[in-house]
Amino acid sequence: MTQSGLAVFDMDGTLLDSLPDIADCVREILASHGLPPVSDAAVRGMIGNGVHALVESLIRLTDPDGRAGLNATQTVSQFLSLYTPRATRLSRLFPGTEEALKTLRKHGWTLAVCTNKPEAAARHILDAFNLTPLFASIGAGDSFPARKPDPAHLLGTIALAGGQPASTVMIGDMMPDLLAARGSNVRSLFAAWGYGDPAFAREADASAVGMAEVPGKVMALLG
Numbered sequence: 001m002t003q004s005g006l007a008v009f010d011m012d013g014t015l016l017d018s019l020p021d022i023a024d025c026v027r028e029i030l031a032s033h034g035l036p037p038v039s040d041a042a043v044r045g046m047i048g049n050g051v052h053a054l055v056e057s058l059i060r061l062t063d064p065d066g067r068a069g070l071n072a073t074q075t076v077s078q079f080l081s082l083y084t085p086r087a088t089r090l091s092r093l094f095p096g097t098e099e100a101l102k103t104l105r106k107h108g109w110t111l112a113v114c115t116n117k118p119e120a121a122a123r124h125i126l127d128a129f130n131l132t133p134l135f136a137s138i139g140a141g142d143s144f145p146a147r148k149p150d151p152a153h154l155l156g157t158i159a160l161a162g163g164q165p166a167s168t169v170m171i172g173d174m175m176p177d178l179l180a181a182r183g184s185n186v187r188s189l190f191a192a193w194g195y196g197d198p199a200f201a202r203e204a205d206a207s208a209v210g211m212a213e214v215p216g217k218v219m220a221l222l223g
């Protein structure tokens with residue numbers, strides 16, 4: 001019998017393919033400043049460090065000399081007001097997500113979400129996909145004073161779920177997920193289906209190519 005524990009999931013690029021809605025909002029912001037659109041591929045690598053980091057990367061890419069007047073603070077507010085109400089218009093759960101979560105629950109695992117997304121958007125998304133009741137805690141990018149890769153974000157999420165780092169596995173697609181896990185003495189599973197560079201797998205304790213592999217790999221990490 002394998003041990004059960006706490007599985008903490010990142011959101012964007014792990015549970016949810018959020019890129020289409022995020023990229024649409026980014027293009028709408030650029031258009032409102034008379035700037036040309038960017039591709040989904042260009043936006044993909046900007047996701048995972050929170051909305052402030054996304055906006056900073058966007059400004060570096062599209063308005064490096066400040067001529068279009070893209071201001072970071074205003075762009076963050078513009079992004080949040082555009083994105084929060086329509087975060088699930090085009091975004092979809094990655095294939096096999098609900099099944100994987102339910103399998104872990106059936107084996108006695110507690111589940112949590114640790115995302116750098118703001119809490120309002122994260123809760124809106126989990127509600128829209130009827131996933132909220134599956135999670136014991138939701139630690140979002142503005143739920144604590146710290147955000148991934150700061151271990152305090154993951155440790156806060158684990159504490160809220162009533163878990164312990166030694167019996168937790170963090171599943172995520174980007175370096176902030178893997179660094180927060182390492183800094184918290186939590187085992188990590190790299191979500192290779194997400195937005196991260198495949199080389200990030202080296203920084204994790206294990207790697208999965210799709211959600212169908214997650215329950216088995218998560219259980220093996222605590223076994």
Ligand SMILES: O=C(O)COP(=O)(O)O
Binds near residue numbers: 010115116
């Ligand atoms: O960058 C974001 O806003 C969210 O990213 P995460 O859900 O992958 O942490």
Ligand SMILES: [Mg+2]
Binds near residue numbers: 013047173194
């Ligand atoms: Mg992510």
